[in-house]
Amino acid sequence: MPISGKKYHRRSLGENHDMRPETLMMGYGYDPSLSEGSLKPPVFLTSTFVFDNAQHGKEFFELAYGKREPNAGEESGLIYSRINNPDLEVLEDRLALWESADKALSFSSGMAAIATTLLAHLRPGDVIVHSAPIYGGTEYLIRNILPAYGISSVEFESGIEHYTLEPALNEAQGKGKVGMIYVETPANPTNGLVDLQECARLADALAAKQGHRPLIVVDNTFLGPVWQQALAHGADISIYSLTKYVGGHSDLIAGSAMGRAEVMAPIAGFRTILGTMCSAHTCWLLMRSLETLKIRMERSAENAKVIAEFLQQHPKVAKVHYLGFLPKGSDAEAIFKRQSTSAGSTFAFDVVGGEKEAFALLDNLQLIKLAVSLGGTESLMEHPYSMTHSDVPDDVKNRLGMGESMVRISVGIEHVEDLIADLSHALDCM
Known part of the structure; x- marks a missing residue:
């Protein structure tokens, strides 16, 4: 019989x-006896679920739409895959474990998660x-779309040397x-840091002034959930x-x-109405991936450290924006060590020159793929100025240190000596 609600x-x-968590990814939230003994959760490619009786249907909808509080031990039953689905529920149970969250929600994309969260908690006026730089899609949403709904913005720079959160709040x-x-720490692509404890302190102080404590929302993609737990x-x-x-x-x-x-309840409600949920098959693929998450992130972080050290010594590299190279004894290093346990495997570096030299490097790669995105098993490189952050105004990019000489690398799990050989050849071709 299929897994029940x-x-x-x-x-x-x-x-x-x-x-x-890495152990719990193998079976948490799932009972094989409810799905014919299947070791792994099946993919529930169904739009709707059959109720045992009409009373169950009524009760399930009452909980799903918040018409009443659940009784002791009561959980919402399965209704319709825009509302809930077994794969969706098992995935979210497992995701929540990494940050000890009460509730995790999954979405059809990262931008769907961001947009649904912002729309659920922000109102006209x-x-x-927000910190800057942030992912280009998020920047576009905040700068160009939210103002049409009466929501304005003020930015502050990430990176401890130019920390301007308090003036931005004023x-x-x-x-x-x-x-x-709203913060992204480390920032994409500069690896600038934001002090989350300082954000919480200032949010508490602001609550006393305006009678409302602003929510602190963190894009934790770069280091989480293994190397940083933002909550x-x-x-x-x-x-x-x-x-x-x-x-x-x-x-x-x-x-x-x-x-x-x-804080998750309003987001869940908006997700149901907007239809921004994750599909059952994608949930199944994510459960597969969670089983190897830690070992993949460990290997890529080990590779990244070696590559960053190689780049730092190369005469055609002007600067490496790697968290392992923060000045010893600096405030930035103290925040990094307090919030994170690894420098991760995605970072940017500036070549000597400008766009011409950066493009020559990218065009001469043979093993590392010229593509956007990050965090995959394969190594990727791209040019933030003209690609992932092309929607950000040029003056803003230059002010934030994202110039035309910058390239971003996401280090994968290949043999590190092969990656260095590829980078060395491409740099020689500049």
């Missing part, structure tokens, strides 16, 4: 041993204060109610492009958001 959980071995208060602090450091909502490290094979598009139950 009742979830199956087991997080401990005996009474005294809680299993780690609100101001969103400016935002002159425009309206600060509804959200543990002051974030209310942690957002991911699951396309990247979690998916990890460059064969799917998906996103997620996770946090406390009360």
